[in-house]
Amino acid sequence: MTMDKTLLAGSTAMLILKLLDGQDMYGYQMIAELAKRSDDTFHLKAGTLYPLLHGLEKKKLLESYEKQTDSARIRKYYRLTPKGKKHLHEKTEEWEVFSHAIHQVLKGGLCCEHI
Amino acid sequence: MNTSDAFHRYTKKVCGQIRWKKAHDIVSREIENHLHDQRDAYMAQGDTESVAEEKALLQMGDAVSVGMALDQTHRPSPQWAMIGLVMLLSGIGAIIQFCYYDNALAAAPAGNISIARFAFALPLGILLFAAAYFLDFSFIGKYPYLLPVALLGIDIVAQLIGVDFNGKNWLSIGRFAISPISLSLPFPLAFCGLLYHFRHKRNGYLLGGLFAAFFCVQLVCFHTMSGLFVFVCAAGSLMLFAAVRGCFPGNTKRLFLLFVVAGIVLFAMFLWANSYYAYRMNTLFAVFRPETDPQNVGYFPLLLRNIMEHSVFWGKGNPLEIADYSAILYSGNFRADFLLTFLSYEYGWGIAMFLVLLLTGFLAFGLHKAFRQKSILGQMVSLSILCTFAGEVFVYILNNLGYPLIAPIALPFLSYGTTALLLHMALAGILLSTFRTGEVFRDKELLTFLKPPLFQWDNGKLIISFKG
Numbered sequence: 204m205t206m207d208k209t210l211l212a213g214s215t216a217m218l219i220l221k222l223l224d225g226q227d228m229y230g231y232q233m234i235a236e237l238a239k240r241s242d243d244t245f246h247l248k249a250g251t252l253y254p255l256l257h258g259l260e261k262k263k264l265l266e267s268y269e270k271q272t273d274s275a276r277i278r279k280y281y282r283l284t285p286k287g288k289k290h291l292h293e294k295t296e297e298w299e300v301f302s303h304a305i306h307q308v309l310k311g312g313l314c315c316e317h318i
Numbered sequence: 319m320n321t322s323d324a325f326h327r328y329t330k331k332v333c334g335q336i337r338w339k340k341a342h343d344i345v346s347r348e349i350e351n352h353l354h355d356q357r358d359a360y361m362a363q364g365d366t367e368s369v370a371e372e373k374a375l376l377q378m379g380d381a382v383s384v385g386m387a388l389d390q391t392h393r394p395s396p397q398w399a400m401i402g403l404v405m406l407l408s409g410i411g412a413i414i415q416f417c418y419y420d421n422a423l424a425a426a427p428a429g430n431i432s433i434a435r436f437a438f439a440l441p442l443g444i445l446l447f448a449a450a451y452f453l454d455f456s457f458i459g460k461y462p463y464l465l466p467v468a469l470l471g472i473d474i475v476a477q478l479i480g481v482d483f484n485g486k487n488w489l490s491i492g493r494f495a496i497s498p499i500s501l502s503l504p505f506p507l508a509f510c511g512l513l514y515h516f517r518h519k520r521n522g523y524l525l526g527g528l529f530a531a532f533f534c535v536q537l538v539c540f541h542t543m544s545g546l547f548v549f550v551c552a553a554g555s556l557m558l559f560a561a562v563r564g565c566f567p568g569n570t571k572r573l574f575l576l577f578v579v580a581g582i583v584l585f586a587m588f589l590w591a592n593s594y595y596a597y598r599m600n601t602l603f604a605v606f607r608p609e610t611d612p613q614n615v616g617y618f619p620l621l622l623r624n625i626m627e628h629s630v631f632w633g634k635g636n637p638l639e640i641a642d643y644s645a646i647l648y649s650g651n652f653r654a655d656f657l658l659t660f661l662s663y664e665y666g667w668g669i670a671m672f673l674v675l676l677l678t679g680f681l682a683f684g685l686h687k688a689f690r691q692k693s694i695l696g697q698m699v700s701l702s703i704l705c706t707f708a709g710e711v712f713v714y715i716l717n718n719l720g721y722p723l724i725a726p727i728a729l730p731f732l733s734y735g736t737t738a739l740l741l742h743m744a745l746a747g748i749l750l751s752t753f754r755t756g757e758v759f760r761d762k763e764l765l766t767f768l769k770p771p772l773f774q775w776d777n778g779k780l781i782i783s784f785k786g
Contacts, residue, residue, distance in 0.1 A: 230348065231355035249352050250379025253345075254387035261391050268692075269760070279348050 215247065215255060217298060220264065220283060220291040227282040230256065256281060264290050324371055325353045328381050335385025340454075341392035341758045353378060395757065397451075397750045400687075403680045404447065404746050407731035410673065411739070412440055414661075414732065418653050439494075439736045443743035450747025456759055458507065458748075459695040462515035465508035466529075472501065473540040486540065499727055500738040502545025503706055503745065505533050506552030510702035513556055514695050517565035524579070526557060531583045543724040544713050550584060552705035559701060563694055605721050621646060622656065623720035625663050632666040654734035655726050658718040673732060674715065681708050687753045696756035703749045707742075 222233050222240075230252055237245050259265045264287035269277050283291070329346035336342060353374050360370035378384065415436050458465070472489060476498065480487030486498040512529050516522035530553045537546045557580070560566060601615050608616030608623070621643050629635040638644045646652055653660050658670040681704055688700035707730050714726040714733070728738035731746075 230352050231359075235359075248379045249349075249356065249377055250384040250387075253349065253352070254384065254391060257388060257391040276351055276354070277347070278351060279344075 214298065215251070216259060217291065217294040218245070219252070219255060219259065220287055220294070223265065223281055223283045224288065224291060227280045229278040229280050233281075259287070263287075322350075324375065325350050328353065328375055328378065331381035332385040332388065335382055336389045336392050338389075338392050338394060338758075340394075340755055341388075344758050344760065345388055345392065349378070349384075392758070394754045397753050400680070400683065400750050400753065401451075403676065403683070404731065404743075404750075407673075407676055407680065408440070408443070408739075408743070410676075411732040412436075414657065415734065418650075436736070439739055443739045446740055447743040447747040450744050451750050451754065453748065453751055455699055455748055455751045455755070456695060458511040458699050459514045462511035465504060465511055466533075469501070469504060469508055470536065472496065473498075473536060476540065486542070494736060497735060497737040498540055499542050499545065499725075500735055500741055502537055502541040502549065502727065503710075503738070503741045505537060505545065505549045506556070506702040506706045507699070507745065507748070509533055509549070509553050510556055510698045513560055513565075514698055517560060517694070523557070523561070523566040526560070527580050527583065530557070530580065534584065542727070544710075544727045547713060547724055548706055548709035548727065551709040552702050554580070555705045556698060556702055559698065560694075563697075565694065602723065605723055608720075618722055619720050622659055622718065622722070625659050626667070626718075626720060629662040629667045631668045634665070635663040655714075656718050657729055657733045658715065662718075670718075673729075674711075677707075677711050677730060677732075681711070684749060684753075691752065691756045693756060693759045693761045695761055696752050696759055700749055700752045700756075703745050706745065 218237060219233060222228060222236055228236065230249065233256075234247050234249060234252060237247055256265065256267075260267055260281070263284055265281045266284050267279050267281050269279050272278050329349050332349060333342040333346050336345060356374035356377055357367070357370045360373050361367060365373065476487040476489040476496070480489045481495070482488075488495040488498060490496075509526075509530060513526045516525045519525065533549060533553070534546060537549055600611070604611055604615035605619050608619035610616060612620055624638065624640070624643055625635070625647060628638055638647070647660065647663060658673065661673070662670040684700065684704045684707075688697055688704060691697045691700060710727050710730060713724060714729045716723060717726045728735045728742070730742045731739075
């Protein structure tokens, strides 16, 4: 099933922050991990990812460091800052309220109410 | 066309959209790395190299759109808060200068600091600040010998054609005279460039120590004890920082040796510098027990403490009982080195406290930003400048509280001195330039990993990289 990309647009930052919650990753790794965790539903374009990562870093939600890999390639890793963690927590709560509301509307207002 | 050429063309197109050229290097490196990772993944799935390359580029998206999106993020970080603090402090300094320093200090080689001369020095200082702010701070690391040679040159010229004043030679240029006291301020920055240059070199820490010793000799010969004190504090902090950051190859034993050697050299310097040792020791003793010799070496500490004791939080202090103290308090010379004491008595120590808090805020904010720098050079440059300012402020406050162990240099941005004003503005400009552009500067050792070697054997192919 092809997904409408606009559905993902507002939530990409939250997904990236979630990916980095607990593990430092580099760009390519994030795309691969996102695809894996979403059962190949989310295929993020690298061209979308990097501006987003750099923007989150500028907002101090992420910080980066460079590390040499076995193949002598220098990779830029990203990690979540305490500010990023807090932001992720807020966004997750916001998303839960939002998705619950959407779900409720789609089910005709009956989905989660006890009858 | 080989793979890396296609990727290189792509990243060049991306960077073509990013107006801030300094950011090009880190952006292109990250994107090229990603393209290589993506290509390798496609090849692992069974695609040929050319197909994998095409798919990797396709996955990345339109280069112009990517570049435009990155352009929105990559801009130099204007340091408005720090600029505001510098301007506020300089403005307060200017008001103090205009109010009090006209026709004072007439004994200085370049004559008194008239309003006309100060009115010229202040815009020049702001210009220097702006020029340094937009300057690429990495010149400190790229040309490590430039500043030390310039400082040595000025000292030699001052010895040859300078005017003797209080035992030190002042170099006069027209109506200006370069103060040897204030000229000690750029020494920590000069040392920082050298130390950065010596990092990762065999025995780099010893070379650093030797140059530190040389600077100490230069400061003792041509400058002042306060300059030496500030330099020792800054150089010590820099060496410790460099050792902690792993800039010197070796183990902790070597580090220990480094500090032992540095300590012995500095102690020897101190003994050598104090040719009038007995007088020095008496002065040192008198600072802590001034009442034992109130008419001689204890006179000034007693005077300063007496003025401070008569100061109130807000408004003019209580009348001083000793007439001599009052005469000294209102002399021009006193206000140069004891501005805070003067302001405490004249307007209340709340005002002096406010100024100290502003300076402390500047230093604390600066330190916070310094440790967020991504490169060792960025951290070292900002640390050397902040240590210089902190050492100066510390000595100045100690003097103003009645503990004149060594004569102060100046109170950054606030106290008297044209050379000090210009140098403080230039140093503040370099500091803010580091904060403005430091996020995209990378140390050379990291960049050398990124340059492909001249000859490379890859999957049965010999690759010769002429571009490096």
